[in-house]
Amino acid sequence: MRDILPSRSVLPLVLVASVALAKDPDVVERIINLSEHPAVTANKIYVAGRVATVLRFEKEVDLEQTRMLGWKGWFEPLLVGGTKVVLEPLRDIEPGDRFMLLVTLRDSTEVPFVVTSEQQPLDGRRVADQQVTVIRSLESASAVQASLYESLKRERDLREKVERHEQEDSVDHALAAILAKDAPQQTPFREWRKWRLQEGDVEFVVRLFKSKGKAAVVFKITNRENQPWKMKMARLYTVSGWKDKPFAVRTDREAITPGTTGYVAIVADKSAFQEGAEQKDLLLEIYRDDGYRQLFVVLDPALARD
Structure with a gap:
C-alpha cells in the first residue's frame, strides 16, 4: 500500500497550521479564606x-x-x-x-x-x-x-x-475507544487508505476505515517536539452548509508527551452523511491544544455505505 495523497474523489487530506481559535489556558475561579x-x-x-x-x-x-x-x-x-x-x-x-x-x-x-x-x-x-x-x-x-x-x-x-x-456512552464511542487503542482487528472496520504526513517534529499517520454503515479515521501521532501535543477539539460538519454532525471521538491519552506516540480515533455513522434526500461530503477538523487547526479531512459518503 503506497503512502500517497489521493484525489478528491477519495479523500483529500490537508495538513494546515492556520489560527482558528484563541489560545485558551485553563481558567479558575476560587476563594481564599x-x-x-x-x-x-x-x-x-x-x-x-x-x-x-x-x-x-x-x-x-x-x-x-x-x-x-x-x-x-x-x-x-x-x-x-x-x-x-x-x-x-x-x-x-x-x-x-x-x-x-x-x-x-x-x-x-x-x-x-x-x-x-x-x-x-x-x-x-x-x-x-x-x-x-x-x-x-x-x-x-x-x-x-x-x-x-x-x-x-x-x-x-x-x-x-x-x-x-x-451522551458518550454509545456503540460509536466504544468503537472509537477500541480504535484509539490501535486494535482495529477487534472491530468490524477494515482499513481502506493510509497516509503519512509530517509537520515540524510531529508525524501523523492517517488511516481511513470503512464498515457497514459507519466510517472511521484514526490518527497516529508521534511527537518529537520538546513540548506535549494535545488535541483541543474535533469538529465534523457538512462541506456545503457548515451544518454540525454527530460523531464519536476518543484518544488513548490526555497528552502526547515528547518522544511518545498516541492515537485519536473518530467514528461517524452513515446518518451523519445524510442531508435530506442526498448524501453529502463531511469535513473533519482536528484542532491542536493551542487553538491551531492542524488537520482537516474531507470524508466521502462512500465510506459508510452498506
Whole structure:
C-alpha cells in the first residue's frame, strides 16, 4: 500500500497550521479564606501570560500601599480600584518564579501573596486564576455569596460531566475507544487508505476505515517536539452548509508527551452523511491544544455505505 495523497474523489487530506481559535489556558475561579492573622501565610496566586487575574476583596484597597516586587518587565502595572486588584503578566512565568505582592486594605490590613504559575502534570498547560475572591470573615454576606456561587459551580460542573458521560456512552464511542487503542482487528472496520504526513517534529499517520454503515479515521501521532501535543477539539460538519454532525471521538491519552506516540480515533455513522434526500461530503477538523487547526479531512459518503 503506497503512502500517497489521493484525489478528491477519495479523500483529500490537508495538513494546515492556520489560527482558528484563541489560545485558551485553563481558567479558575476560587476563594481564599484568610486566617485571623493573614500575614502568617502568603497565599499563592497562579497567573498565565496575557491573561488578567482579578483579586476581589471585601473592603476597598489602598492604592498607595499596594505593591508588587520585581514586576517591571514581567507584568503590566498593577490596576487597583475599589475592592479589586488586577494582575496581567506580559508573558508566561515559570512555576519556580516568585513575585511578592502586598495588598493593603483601607483599614490598614496587609494581605501578602506569592504570585507564580502552575502547570498540570500531564500536559504542561498553564492554569490561571481568573478571579480570586479573598474573604476574611466567613460569616460575611460576601463570604456566604461566594460560597454559594462556588457550590453552584461545582454542581454545574458535575452535572455537565454526568450528561457528557451519558451522551458518550454509545456503540460509536466504544468503537472509537477500541480504535484509539490501535486494535482495529477487534472491530468490524477494515482499513481502506493510509497516509503519512509530517509537520515540524510531529508525524501523523492517517488511516481511513470503512464498515457497514459507519466510517472511521484514526490518527497516529508521534511527537518529537520538546513540548506535549494535545488535541483541543474535533469538529465534523457538512462541506456545503457548515451544518454540525454527530460523531464519536476518543484518544488513548490526555497528552502526547515528547518522544511518545498516541492515537485519536473518530467514528461517524452513515446518518451523519445524510442531508435530506442526498448524501453529502463531511469535513473533519482536528484542532491542536493551542487553538491551531492542524488537520482537516474531507470524508466521502462512500465510506459508510452498506
